[in-house]
Amino acid sequence: MTADADVYGFGGHIGIVVDLLRDGESRLSLQLADHHRNFFGIVHGGVLLTLLDQTCGAAVRSTRPPGSAQGSVTIDLQAVFVAPARGDVLLAHGRCLRLGRSVAQCTATIEDAEGRLAATATGTFKLLG
DSSP: OOTTOOOOHHHHHHTEEEEEEETTEEEEEEEOOGGGBOTTSSBOHHHHHHHHHHHHHHHHHTTSOTTSOOOEEEEEEEEEEOSOOOSSEEEEEEEEEEEOSSEEEEEEEEEETTOOEEEEEEEEEEEOO
């Protein structure tokens, strides 16, 4: 799977872009706008959770052979907000830790453009198809 894969649904609506999908790893990015921020000018936690979820799901998708079912749904996602997300872009990195017959486990991190860690997550995903 290559970086030309699209982000569908809500993730695409808010502007998440796939930069890399390969061998159980993903890199996604999000150019930030005012509507991604809360009253304090930092990125809203819901945006961070969405990016973490999409990044984990993309890592799972990168393990599936082209032409096979690509879908998965989140069973569990646990996030830790490490520091306020600031700046103009977020960079997310995901990794599929385990791919079973019907379930996968992943991790994801989000950093700002200066490399400051903003959030981490671990997730469990049900494979579809």
